[in-house]
Amino acid sequence: MTRRESTSRRRVLASVGAGIAAAAAGCIGSGGIDGEPSYEDGNVGEVNTSNASERSAEEMSAAESLAEQEPSQSVTPLDVLSLVDHEFVVEDGYLGSTVQGTVENTGDDRLQIVEVRTRIYNDAGNVIGQYLASNGDLDPDSAWEFQVVVLEAPADVADYDITVLGTPA
Secondary structure, eight states: OOHHHHHHHHHHHHHHHHHHHHHHHHHHOTTOTTOOOOOEEOOOTTOOOTTOOOOOHHHHHHHHHHOBOOOOSSOBOOTTEEEEEEEEEEOSTTOOEEEEEEEEEOSSSOEEEEEEEEEEEOTTSOEEEEEEEEEEEEOTTEEEEEEEEOOSOGGGOOEEEEEEEEEEO
16 A cells, blocks of 8 residues: 555545534533533623722622522533523622523423523633523523623623523423
8 A cells, every 4th residue: 555545545434533523422411422512702891880880799799699600411412402692790788790681492392401601701701700690491482581690890891702502391
């Protein structure tokens, strides 16, 4: 066998392997072969954070009781979940920094759990927090308007990314 035939054979095998991997990725959802979710970029953009005040101790306590930070281990990327829209919003009072938006179940079956995960970044591009919102029982062809409570001060948030995961019923 010549060197050229050997190289050609390797290319064919590599192409076949890549094709099988791509097909497997399509079968398990939008997250890829390893089941890791793919995140979509968010943008703090035009939100004026300079007027936002720091939470008082009481407001921080209330926000901490609402902020979810422990992700479920039973959720995975699902092709039937669609992140319709999302934005960084600064609310008055204890809510402060939030990420709000809408998720749709475009499938034919009810979902037992739906979870929106966000990663919050500072100006240097470092993750400074990870927060989520979860919902049980999302019916087929229905939407859920979520609100993720972020414990970081609005002035500390430069950017975020977001993903949605779920568990079939």
